[in-house]
Amino acid sequence: MTALPVPYRVVARWQETPDTRTLRVEPVRERLCPFVPGQFAMVHAFGRGEIPVSASAIPIGGGLGFTVRRVGAVSEGLYEAGPGDTVGLRGPYGTGWELEKAACDDLVVVAGGIGLAPLRPLVRDAVADPEPYGRLNVLVGARTPADLMAHRETGLWRTAYTGVTVDRPGAGWSGDIGFVTALLGRARFDPRATTAFVCGPEPMIRATALRLAALGVPGEHIRVSLERNMRCATGHCGHCQLGPLLLCRDGPVIGWDLAEQLMTVREL
């Protein structure tokens, strides 16, 4: 069967940053199978097309959240969708963060910009049920203070350490300045018993994963979420290839033990 988009109605939306909004959607009738944190949907804007978007909220009561940055025709259409509008969803697709495999480990969550979106349901799960895990660390970086998504919520999470840093501070910013990797020195974790979850721009993922590996976190315990062009999400269109991987099928979340050699070849 070719999966058809399932209609979901937008019930609420939030402005996250000047060019990014989160849509909260509920099924009109039929609903998709449950998503796990890290998985994505193909989100359809009527008359424009589909783009892959990781779930940025997976509320217990049902529905889903998707965070969309306005960068192209389809994301523009979704950004403009408001309460009452209908979007089409296919999914869930791809691999998840697999938080359950991190039991007993310290958790290090590292987000760059709206890379926090696919990580947010993971952090919410870890905050809501901290018992199985060691210390939770959340490290967030963005270009400017205005580019910090979910800034208020980030400050409310009960963690062992929460760090927020920006590359270019504006007036009134009294927090950290610099790359998110600089915060790793203040995070509280035992590298040999840590699972890290990293999402953001590719150079940021590469720098963060290399730093974590240098500190002694095993590659298979550094989970990264990667982005590629995707047209079908079902392994047939060929667009999301990264070397031997089809990221719609084998990703988007993969271990650094697999990703390292692929992310250090230019233009692979």
Add this chain to the structure above:
Amino acid sequence: MAGTATTAVLDRAGLDALVAALVADGRTVVGPTVRDGAIVLAELSGAGQLPYGWGVELDAGRYRLVRRDDDAAFAHSGGPQSWKAFLHPERERLWSAERAADGTLTVRADRAEAPSYAFLGVRPCDLRAIAVQDRVLASGHYPDSGYRERRRRAFLIAAECTEPAGTCFCVSMGSGPAVDDGYDLALTEVVSAAGHRFLVRTGSAEGERILTRLPRLPADAETTALASAAVRRAAERMGRAMPPVDLRALMGASLEAERWDDVAARCLTCGNCTLVCPTCFCTTTEEVTDLTGDHTERWQRWDSCFDLDFSYVHGGPVRASARSRYRQWLTHKLSTWYDQFGSPGCVGCGRCIAWCPAGIDITEEVAAFRAESSTPREEAPQ
């Protein structure tokens, strides 16, 4: 199937009867025919449209029709198209959707009805290519329903290869010139003093049923011997050969080779190789709306990894250089295809060599990568 296969001999009237029987069954019969200076694949209404008496001369960047001394119908290698043009068409509507005045969205599967194809004259390399696309498109967690349905209904008549071209290298890819599996009927063409005829073997129950409806002769010893000799001779006359190396390992270890710069200087990134390749399957999608804006259709069309948009993500293409795009194509075809789908993506048909406007030869490139990998690199001074 070999144990239960029936063999027989068809003459040209028998071949006419075969096409007539398939047409009478309501099938769309597709086979080779001469058009626009090439042997193309097109719908046939009778076996008389086959390219009797035509052959081809192929080399890197070169394709020419030539008259033969005999009346052979299948004495040519693959033309500019392959069977994917029918099983995995260039454009296909996936679904359509309507938006009602109150915003209600209705989405429906809107694929065209699958024809019942009969493919006449499938070369062994192309039969292998169909099996490769079966693994990519019709298996896995999300089979492509359109492809699977067209494939399920298709009746395949293979034609063993007796006249390989200068660009052919199926022997080195293990995909020809004989066929032993994956067909409904297999033909081997024999032209001798005793006449023009086709040794036919059945490969499926459907093939058996069709054969019983045709005027045929028992498979005689002379025809059988001539047929197998012709195929054996074809194996000895391959125009090219893929170097006998572990292609998967060689290409996997050559990602930073200098040869990529050399080939990138010749490659026009036109994508011809991906269009003529019988296994290249990549597609993109397009959204088409009508003037009211309330009806939208989702179309799938062939795409090429040589196109800059292919790897576009916000900010720019992942693979901007010609070097990286040629590398993606070649390493996928020969190496990462194994990781993704359990076999190589190359069947040795040679189309990418013949139809490359720059005459880039996949076997020559692999030989260069092999030579580079076996040359010790200069050690950097400590």
